[in-house]
Amino acid sequence: MGTFCRCWTSASTRRLLRVAGSGGCNRSLNLNAEEQLFLTHLIMRPSTIEELAAEATTPELGAEVYAAARLAIDPDAAAERDFLDRLAAALKLDSGLRAHLDAIGGSTQSHAA
Numbered sequence: 001m002g003t004f005c006r007c008w009t010s011a012s013t014r015r016l017l018r019v020a021g022s023g024g025c026n027r028s029l030n031l032n033a034e035e036q037l038f039l040t041h042l043i044m045r046p047s048t049i050e051e052l053a054a055e056a057t058t059p060e061l062g063a064e065v066y067a068a069a070r071l072a073i074d075p076d077a078a079a080e081r082d083f084l085d086r087l088a089a090a091l092k093l094d095s096g097l098r099a100h101l102d103a104i105g106g107s108t109q110s111h112a113a
Contacts, residue, residue: 025058049090050071052091053065056091065087070084070101084102
C-alpha cells in the first residue's frame with residue numbers, strides 16, 4: 001500500500017466507517033476527491049489479511065482493525081468465522097481482547113437488526 005494508506009488517520013477511518021455503515025453516498029456525505037479515491041480503492045481491491053496486519057503497526061491499531069472487521073461482519077457462516085480467526089491470529093490479538101471486541105461487535109449488530 002502507498003504512502004496515503006500509511007498516513008490515513010484513525011479519525012478519517014472512523015468517519016469512513018460511519019459513512020459506510022450509514023449507507024450514505026458521496027452526494028450527502030461531502031467526500032473530497034481523496035476520500036472518494038480511497039473508498040474506490042478499498043472497494044475495487046480489498047486488502048488481504050496479511051496486508052491489514054502489516055499496516056497495524058501497534059497493538060491499538062490492531063484492535064481497531066479487528067473491531068472494524070467485526071462490526072462489518074456477522075460471523076454466521078464458517079467462512080466469516082474463519083476470516084475473523086485468521087485476522088485475529090495475524091494481528092496477534094490477545095484472546096481476552098478479542099472476546100471483548102467480539103462482544104461489542106455482536107452487541108452493535110443486534111441493535112442494528
